Amino acid sequence: MIMQTKLHPALIAIASLIFLILIAPLFIILGAAVSDTPFLTFPPQGFTLKWFSNIFQIEAFRTTAITSLQIAFLGTFLALLIGIPAAYALNRFKIRLPSWLSNVFVLPILVPEIVLGFSLMKNITIGLQLPVYTTLLLGHTLLALPYAVRVVGASLASFDFSIEEAAISLGCPPLKTFLTVVLPNISAGVVAAFILAFITSINDVSISLFLTGPGVSTLPIQILAHMEQFFDPTIASVSVLLMLLTVGVMAIVEATLGLTFLTK
Amino acid sequence: MTVSLTLENVSAHYGSTQVLKDLTLAVAAGELVSLLGASGCGKTTTLRLVAGFLQPSSGTIRLGDRDLTRLPAHQRDIGLVFQNYALFPHLSVRDNVSFGLKQRGADAAERKKRADRMLERVGLSSFADRMPAALSGGQKQRVALARALVIEPPLLMFDEPLSNLDAKLRVDMRVEIRRLQRANGTTSLYVTHDQEEAFSISDRVAIMNAGRIMQLDTPEVLYQRPANSFVARFVGFENLIDMTVVERLGETVTARTKDGALLQLSQERLGAIPDRFILAARPDGLAVARDGNGIPVTLGIRTYLGRAYQYQCAAEGQSYLGNGSLSEPLDTGDRAVLSPVPEQCCILPADV
Numbered sequence A: 001m002i003m004q005t006k007l008h009p010a011l012i013a014i015a016s017l018i019f020l021i022l023i024a025p026l027f028i029i030l031g032a033a034v035s036d037t038p039f040l041t042f043p044p045q046g047f048t049l050k051w052f053s054n055i056f057q058i059e060a061f062r063t064t065a066i067t068s069l070q071i072a073f074l075g076t077f078l079a080l081l082i083g084i085p086a087a088y089a090l091n092r093f094k095i096r097l098p099s100w101l102s103n104v105f106v107l108p109i110l111v112p113e114i115v116l117g118f119s120l121m122k123n124i125t126i127g128l129q130l131p132v133y134t135t136l137l138l139g140h141t142l143l144a145l146p147y148a149v150r151v152v153g154a155s156l157a158s159f160d161f162s163i164e165e166a167a168i169s170l171g172c173p174p175l176k177t178f179l180t181v182v183l184p185n186i187s188a189g190v191v192a193a194f195i196l197a198f199i200t201s202i203n204d205v206s207i208s209l210f211l212t213g214p215g216v217s218t219l220p221i222q223i224l225a226h227m228e229q230f231f232d233p234t235i236a237s238v239s240v241l242l243m244l245l246t247v248g249v250m251a252i253v254e255a256t257l258g259l260t261f262l263t264k
Numbered sequence B: 001m002t003v004s005l006t007l008e009n010v011s012a013h014y015g016s017t018q019v020l021k022d023l024t025l026a027v028a029a030g031e032l033v034s035l036l037g038a039s040g041c042g043k044t045t046t047l048r049l050v051a052g053f054l055q056p057s058s059g060t061i062r063l064g065d066r067d068l069t070r071l072p073a074h075q076r077d078i079g080l081v082f083q084n085y086a087l088f089p090h091l092s093v094r095d096n097v098s099f100g101l102k103q104r105g106a107d108a109a110e111r112k113k114r115a116d117r118m119l120e121r122v123g124l125s126s127f128a129d130r131m132p133a134a135l136s137g138g139q140k141q142r143v144a145l146a147r148a149l150v151i152e153p154p155l156l157m158f159d160e161p162l163s164n165l166d167a168k169l170r171v172d173m174r175v176e177i178r179r180l181q182r183a184n185g186t187t188s189l190y191v192t193h194d195q196e197e198a199f200s201i202s203d204r205v206a207i208m209n210a211g212r213i214m215q216l217d218t219p220e221v222l223y224q225r226p227a228n229s230f231v232a233r234f235v236g237f238e239n240l241i242d243m244t245v246v247e248r249l250g251e252t253v254t255a256r257t258k259d260g261a262l263l264q265l266s267q268e269r270l271g272a273i274p275d276r277f278i279l280a281a282r283p284d285g286l287a288v289a290r291d292g293n294g295i296p297v298t299l300g301i302r303t304y305l306g307r308a309y310q311y312q313c314a315a316e317g318q319s320y321l322g323n324g325s326l327s328e329p330l331d332t333g334d335r336a337v338l339s340p341v342p343e344q345c346c347i348l349p350a351d352v
């Protein structure tokens, strides 16, 4: 059955306006990135791709991009490694666990990132004298953890645990049951958690601001640093690349799983 | 290799609440025993203890000569059929059925052969490559049955396997379950809250109440000779009349109801009668007549049952349900007497 409802003109107008507000910055950045001027400007004057090639000539962009990707992958991976079992336990033993326990895993989102970053720097980097890279990874793992627990948890909430018992009764040991029966049925949640956490990590500024140090920096921090010295369209072109990365990840998800599960 | 299942003095707790109280139960080799009782009486808990998903707080569970009590669930070798089917959503019907074989190290060819043969036995050969989501409820339960049977377990357990199916299918499926269980001679424990289902499918039925087995017997015995007032009420003895013996003359006993009516009962026909007892009668075990010996009552609403009229009867402080003949209809408000039909009545020990 197809529902045909006439949309109110005002609704169309408001929806269009919101859409425009959402999409406009993307076009402004895209425009600014190709402007043939030594400073950020919009609308673009002229057309050039030299700012894109400029990114690759600046060593710092390359090294920080690599660090950003490493940290995002590793941090998200670690967060899932902790978060999936945590989410599993929270759902499996729901009745036996105190109700506040699941909220503990959302704390990293509730605590302002600035505070989290500062406290990690003070206590881990300075206090424990751990390498900058390790602390940065730790910070991003914390950043990703709430997504891992919450999104995987949402998948597990609709998982019927009698399926697990069926597998065990058929002779499958518990750990193997988790890997071969539970995990395949929550894979959409795991992928969703990975993507959300990964994107959050790769775009993060606040925590990284405190946890980067000599020789170790992330791309967003490098963008900031670059902007303080040069107000040129290089920043816009890096942003475009970051956007493309995000869109690319989303496109892969859309193609393989469908985006709808992100909103489920 | 049919074996017996025994539970000895098994107790179970959830936290500090005890849900099974010293449960003792023996299922003979090849027998199908049902646990029957209202929701919350501990049927599922019993099954989960045997399956190994719960640990008893005391007691032992044995399957043949194996002590299961401390054995991990995955080593117990028990076929389970769940109410909600619990099929693996990510596996095809065939892979669902061969899952247990895979755990037992059967090779791919062997698995396929045995799974397909099993699917044929439950009439699902043409569905082997489907995913569970594309099956109807009845088909899903057949797959679940095939999955449990294919590992040829020494014990099969069912937890309300038919509750999610519609009435017609329920009857078909229970015949099917019984047929397969008989053919394999697999010892089985079957949980249901449906009396008709339990009585039709089982060799013996355990009627449970609040974590205890009230009586374990064949359906015939349960239906005709309940051992206590709980079971009697459960199988439809709607009249449970507290009585006290006032006189014994040979085999004839005179007993009094709480409100003073006297009944003469024959021990030859009813069996030994203790001094205090409960006379249990279904409506057709209390004959309603205009006069004669019996409990005097005032008639209430009359219902037509086809083979008889049924009357709600009120005596002082007590109400009864009795049947009267079609040839002599009585009216609401009439005075009448109720006399027990010995063949339809039971003598039960008085409740303490």
Ligand SMILES: Nc1ncnc2c1ncn2[C@@H]1O[C@H](COP(=O)(O)OP(=O)(O)O)[C@@H](O)[C@H]1O
Pocket: A095, B014, B019, B037, B038, B039, B040, B041, B042, B043, B044, B045, B046
């Ligand atoms: N996980 C649990 N935690 C606490 N109490 C439970 C749990 N499962 C069942 N119970 C309680 O134990 C009793 C028996 O439950 P159950 O065995 O499921 O009954 P049945 O299967 O006969 O309906 C019920 O009173 C129920 O409330």
Ligand SMILES: [Mg+2]
Pocket: B040, B043, B044, B045
């Ligand atoms: Mg139950």
